[in-house]
Structures are given as C-alpha cells and as structure tokens.
Amino acid sequence: MTTLVDIRTDGEAAWRLGWSEFAESRVAVGALVLVTVLVVLAMAAPWVAPQNPYDLSQLSIMDNRLPPLSRGVAGQLYVLGTDDQGRDLLSAILYGLRLSLFVAALATATALAIGTSIGVIAAYVGGRLEAVLMRLVDIQLSFPAILIALILVAVLGKGVDKVVIALVAAQWAYYARTIHGAALVERRRDYIDAARGLALPQSRIIFRHLLPNAFPPLIVVATVQVAHAIALEATLSFLGIGVPITEPSLGLLIANGYAYMLSGDYWIAFYPGIALLLAIVALNLVGDQLRDVMNPRLKR
Amino acid sequence: MLAFLFRRLGQGLLVIAVMATLVFVGVYALGNPIDILLSPDADQLEREQAIVRLGLDRPLWVQFALFVRSALTGNLGVSFVHGVPAIDLVLSRMPATLELALVALVISVGVGIPAGLAAGLAPRSLLGRGIMTGSILGFSVPNFWLGLMLILVFAVELKVLPAGGRGETVRVLGIELSLFTVDGLRHLILPALTLAIYKASLIARLAYAGTREALLQDFVRFARAKGLSRRRIVGVHVLKSIMIPVVTVIGLELGSMIAFAVVTETVFAWPGMGKLLIESIYRLDRPVIVAYLVVVVAMFVIINFVVDVIYTLLDPRVRVAGQEA
Numbered sequence: 322m323t324t325l326v327d328i329r330t331d332g333e334a335a336w337r338l339g340w341s342e343f344a345e346s347r348v349a350v351g352a353l354v355l356v357t358v359l360v361v362l363a364m365a366a367p368w369v370a371p372q373n374p375y376d377l378s379q380l381s382i383m384d385n386r387l388p389p390l391s392r393g394v395a396g397q398l399y400v401l402g403t404d405d406q407g408r409d410l411l412s413a414i415l416y417g418l419r420l421s422l423f424v425a426a427l428a429t430a431t432a433l434a435i436g437t438s439i440g441v442i443a444a445y446v447g448g449r450l451e452a453v454l455m456r457l458v459d460i461q462l463s464f465p466a467i468l469i470a471l472i473l474v475a476v477l478g479k480g481v482d483k484v485v486i487a488l489v490a491a492q493w494a495y496y497a498r499t500i501h502g503a504a505l506v507e508r509r510r511d512y513i514d515a516a517r518g519l520a521l522p523q524s525r526i527i528f529r530h531l532l533p534n535a536f537p538p539l540i541v542v543a544t545v546q547v548a549h550a551i552a553l554e555a556t557l558s559f560l561g562i563g564v565p566i567t568e569p570s571l572g573l574l575i576a577n578g579y580a581y582m583l584s585g586d587y588w589i590a591f592y593p594g595i596a597l598l599l600a601i602v603a604l605n606l607v608g609d610q611l612r613d614v615m616n617p618r619l620k621r
Numbered sequence: 622m623l624a625f626l627f628r629r630l631g632q633g634l635l636v637i638a639v640m641a642t643l644v645f646v647g648v649y650a651l652g653n654p655i656d657i658l659l660s661p662d663a664d665q666l667e668r669e670q671a672i673v674r675l676g677l678d679r680p681l682w683v684q685f686a687l688f689v690r691s692a693l694t695g696n697l698g699v700s701f702v703h704g705v706p707a708i709d710l711v712l713s714r715m716p717a718t719l720e721l722a723l724v725a726l727v728i729s730v731g732v733g734i735p736a737g738l739a740a741g742l743a744p745r746s747l748l749g750r751g752i753m754t755g756s757i758l759g760f761s762v763p764n765f766w767l768g769l770m771l772i773l774v775f776a777v778e779l780k781v782l783p784a785g786g787r788g789e790t791v792r793v794l795g796i797e798l799s800l801f802t803v804d805g806l807r808h809l810i811l812p813a814l815t816l817a818i819y820k821a822s823l824i825a826r827l828a829y830a831g832t833r834e835a836l837l838q839d840f841v842r843f844a845r846a847k848g849l850s851r852r853r854i855v856g857v858h859v860l861k862s863i864m865i866p867v868v869t870v871i872g873l874e875l876g877s878m879i880a881f882a883v884v885t886e887t888v889f890a891w892p893g894m895g896k897l898l899i900e901s902i903y904r905l906d907r908p909v910i911v912a913y914l915v916v917v918v919a920m921f922v923i924i925n926f927v928v929d930v931i932y933t934l935l936d937p938r939v940r941v942a943g944q945e946a
Contacts, residue, residue, distance in 0.1 A: 348754070382766075384918055385727060433714065435716060460636055463873065463876075463921060463925055464876075464880075464918075465876065465877035465880040465920060467877075467880050467883070468877075468880040468885070468917065469896070471880075471883060472914060475902045475910060548761065552761075552763050552764075555763050555765075555766075556763060556884055557813040559763075559765045559904070560765075560883075560884065560887060560899055561899075562899075562902060572763075572765075573766070575766055575769065578769075578770060579888075582769060582772070582773055582777065583772075583776075583777060583784065585777060587773055587777075590766075590769050591770070591773070594763065594766035594769070594770070594886060597763055597766065598763070598766070601761040601763070602757060602758060603760075603761075605757050605760070605761050606757055611883075
C-alpha cells in the first residue's frame with residue numbers, strides 16, 4: 322500500500338517540477354493560455370459568434386465586403402468587416418477555427434494512435450518486421466508531408482474526412498520513429514524482463530508497460546504536429562483541394578479573400594490568417610518549451 | 622563504400638517504382654476525365670472516339686501494363702488537356718521551379734546559418750532571444766498566407782514589385798531563367814522570399830542547437846586551451862561541426878522546397894511544375910499528375926543520394942571508418 326502512495330506522490334512531484342520548469346518562460350505560459358483561449362473560443366463558436374455564418378437567413382448581401390468596424394443595414398457592428406457574401410468575418414473566423422482545430426486534433430489523435438502502435442510493436446518484436454516497418458517509416462519521412470497530403474487529396478478528392486485521412490497518412494511516421502527510438506531503450510530495462518518473467522501476454526507488455534514509459538518524447542512531437550496539421554489543412558483548403566466550400570476552414574476563408582485582396586479589400590484574407598498564425602505560433606511555442614524542459618542535456 | 626552506394630541506388634529505384642504504381646492506381650481509379658474534357662453536348666460517337674483515343678476503354682491492368690511499358694522508355698502518357706507528352710510538359714516547367722527553389726535555398730542558408738550561429742554564441746542576449754523568437758514566428762507562418770501578405774504590402778499598397786508571373790526571362794545554356802534580368806529578378810524576389818523564410822527559420826534553429834552543443838564539446842575546449850583565437854574556433858571548428866546536420870537538412874529541404882513550391886507558385890502565378898500539378902488536379906489530367914510525381918520522386922531519390930555522399934565526406938568519423946574498412 323505504501324509503495325502505491327509513494328508512486329503517486331512521485332508522479333505528482335514530477336508534474337510539479339515539470340510545470341515549474343515550463344513556467345520559467347513567460348512566453349511559453351502566455352502561449353499555453355492563448356492555446357486554451359483559442360480552443361475554448363472555437364468550441365463555443367455557436368454561442369459566442371455574433372452570427373451563424375452558415376445560416377443564410379442571418380446574412381444580408383447588402384452588407385458585403387464592408388471594412389472592419391463598419392455597421393450593417395440592420396445597424397449591427399462588424400468588428401472585423403464582412404466577406405463577399407455579407408458574412409460577419411469574426412463569426413466566420415470562429416467557425417473556421419472550429420473546423421481547422423477539429424480536423425487537426427482528429428488527424429493528430431489518429432496518427433498518434435497508428436504511429437505509436439506501429440513504432441512500439443516494431444521495437445518490441447524486432448527482427449524482420451521491425452526492419453520492414455522502420456524502412457517504410459524512413460522512406461516516408463524522406464518525403465515532405467505536404468507532398469504526401471497533396472497526392473492523397475488529389476487521389477481521394479475533397480471532403481473533411483479525406484483531409485483527415487491525408488493528414489494521418491502524412492504524419493503517422495513521425496510518431497512511429499520517435500516512439501521506436503524511445504522504446505528501443507526502454508525494452509532493455511529490467512521491468513520489461515520482469516513482465517516477461519511473469520508470462521504476461523505480449524500485447525499487455527507492449528501497451529501497458531513499454532508504451533507508457535516510452536511515451537514522454539511523443540508529447541513534444543504531438544504538440545508540434547498539431548501545429549503542422551493545422552497549417553497543412555489550411556494549405557490544402559487554400560489550394561482548393563481541402564475542405565468543401567460549404568464548410569469553410571481558415572484556409573478556405575483566406576483563399577476567398579485572395580480574390581478581393583488585389584482590389585484593396587485586405588481584411589478578408591488578413592484576419593483569418595492572423596487567427597491561423599496565432600494558433601500555430603502558440604502551439605509551437607508550447608512545444609518548444611516542452612522540448613527544453615524534457616531535454617536533460619540543456620540543464621545546467 | 623561502393624556496396625553502400627549501390628544498395629542506396631537500388632533502394633531509390635524501388636521507391637520510384639512503388640510510388641509510380643501507387644500513384645497510377647490511385648489516380649487512374651479516380652473520376653472519369655471524359656466528362657471533364659469533352660463539352661457536355663458532345664454526342665455518343667465523339668465520346669467513344671475520345672475514350673478509345675485516350676485508352677480509357679481498356680481494363681485498369683491493361684492501362685497499367687501500357688503505362689509501365691511506355692514509362693520504361695521515358696514516355697508517361699500524353700496530357701489529356703494539352704495534347705503533348707506529359708513528361709515533356711513537366712520537364713518544360715522544371716527550370717522555373719528549380720530556379721525558385723534554389724534561389725530560396727540560397728537565401729535561407731545565407732540568412733539561417735549566420736542567424737543561428739549568432740544566437741547560439743549568445744543565447745541569453747537580446748539578439749539571441751530575438752532571433753530564436755523570430756524563428757518560431759518564421760516557421761509558424763503559413764507559407765501561402767505569407768505570400769499573400771507580401772503581395773498585399775509590396776504589390777497592392779506600395780506598388781513596387783509585381784504580384785505574379787515570371788517576368789522577362791533570358792536563355793542561359795538553353796534554359797529560360799529569370800535570374801539574370803532586372804524584370805525577372807523583380808518577379809523572383811517575393812516568391813523566393815516566401816519560400817525561404819520557413820527554411821531559414823528551421824536552419825537557424827538547427828545552427829543554434831548545433832552551436833550550443835559544439836561549444837560544450839571537448840574539441841572546442843581543447844582549441845581554447847591551445848590558445849586559438851575565438852574567430853578561428855567559431856569560424857572553423859564550431860562551423861564545421863554544425864554543418865553536418867545542416868547539410869543533411871539542406872538536402873532534404875531542397876526537396877521539400879520543390880514540394881512547397883506548389884503553394885508558392887499557385888500564389889504568385891509562377892509558371893513552374895507545382896502550378897502545373899494543381900491545374901492538372903483541377904482538370905483530372907492524370908498523365909500529368911503521374912508524370913509530375915515520378916519526376917519529383919526521382920529528384921528526391923537523387924537528392925537523398927547526394928546528401929548521403931556529402932555527409933560521408935563532411936563527417937570525419939564516417940570518413941575515417943570508411944577508409945579503415
């Protein structure tokens with residue numbers, strides 16, 4: 322019983338220590354707050370957005386392409402202006418952010434699950450299976466993610482589900498390589514031998530013993546990859562081969578604004594990009610600080 | 622060493638073959654290009670003639686066999702839209718893309734390495750912190766949006782640079798290049814900058830990490846103890862050791878620049894391979910999509926191979942091990 326308590330306090334102490342190190346950088350803490358705010362805003366979009374940009378009855382075509390801070394025919398204030406269909410840009414951004422974050426989170430979670438399983442199984446089983454799987458990972462990683470995503474979307478066609486598939490296919494290998502490296506080290510530890518000695522089933526050893534202990538480095542990779550996924554989805558949608566026009570993500574909003582930018586209506590392309598940039602920068606800053614916290618070599 | 626080179630080459634060819642197969646099956650299983658290529662009021666006879674002409678009436682595996690046979694002779698099919706061999710079309714657009722990618726690569730190395738080195742030598746200084754924060758911004762900003770903002774500032778507002786196109790080109794060694802005319806350079810600068818910023822940030826971060834690690838190494842301590850000047854330590858010993866990861870990344874990044882050029886070319890209407898790919902995806906011009914991918918994969922394989930060789934030459938540990946064996 323005492324050991325159980327000890328382990329738990331150990332874990333808590335480790336978390337507290339980790340947090341205090343993380344909090345050494347005010348920028349990183351600010352970034353974490355920003356990520357939280359953006360996620361909450363995106364999830365609460367239907368309740369916090371001034372209008373529902375998909376509900377045509379709420380739109381007035383008379384209000385199209387109004388600059389920021391102008392008032393519509395009904396007297397309502399458009400803080401960030403309107404787009405070519407008279408949509409309130411702030412509302413469109415919140416809904417777009419919702420879709421962008423949803424796609425990125427779903428793709429990252431799926432890629433994480435697939436990539437970690439493959440990597441950790443390869444490390445534990447070893448032999449020919451490991452050689453084939455990790456060779457595959459190496460080959461895939463020699464191609465940029467954007468190329469793989471482009472090919473897949475070109476083949477599969479448009480749609481939220483297809484973009485998610487493309488992102489998963491483009492990203493699983495990063496997780497597989499990271500966990501494989503960590504698991505190779507952990508595999509030689511005594512507790513794995515002990516688990517084997519207890520004749521536990523292989524799947525239990527892999528997923529309950531090996532995986533949790535090899536997992537920490539993946540937290541950094543996953544944070545950064547969410548940012549990548551957001552950027553990748555935006556790029557595909559901007560190119561017109563991502564999400565369909567009926568569900569505008571941030572990338573599609575920017576593509577829409579591109580047409581009007583040359584005539585001086587900058588805000589339609591500008592503000593969605595700022596939202597995108599904030600989300601990506603904040604995630605990268607958090608990931609960067611996590612990496613420093615977890616890298617023992619940089620400790621003085 | 623020779624065995625290693627041959628193994629890498631064989632592996633590369635295998636990758637090309639696998640990619641071509643996957644892409645062929647994927648791309649050719651998609652949609653019916655006849656619906657897109659013929660006008661909606663084409664009659665049945667015209668439709669059938671077109672289907673026979675394009676070979677779309679054959680079973681998929683026959684189409685594939687024909688594809689492989691002609692691919693081995695360097696013929697990847699005829700573009701449905703342009704009516705010229707797809708590979709010629711892709712290759713004719715290649716110089717524009719390579720020009721853009723190489724100029725961007727030079728900018729990113731030229732900016733990234735000095736910036737990373739400066740930050741790594743003084744990580745706690747204002748300059749060091751500024752560079753590192755700036756680099757996070759640099760690799761976070763979405764490529765296409767950065768391009769749009771540059772157009773907005775320099776072409777729409779200030780009206781000092783053109784918003785798109787390639788400008789005047791001049792024929793150098795039989796290749797049309799924008800690099801050597803004033804008008805061409807004016808067109809090149811914004812797309813190249815857009816493409817370079819992401820990589821410059823990445824290289825700066827690598828150089829930063831490399832510098833910090835190198836400064837802790839014994840050979841630097843030894844060089845200091847020997848009384849070498851700081852300039853020589855940084856310029857020769859530190860720089861050399863950070864170049865190893867940087868060269869690897871530069872090789873990979875050249876490939877990734879060619880891929881990312883798809884986005885930049887679309888934004889700036891730069892007539893390269895990437896813009897061709899996007900147009901071909903819109904029009905379901907399958908031979909061109911396949912040809913693009915085969916060409917790009919081949920370029921990647923070659924680049925990776927060259928990187929491996931350079932890596933061996935640069936890293937004394939690998940070189941010594943190779944000579945002794």
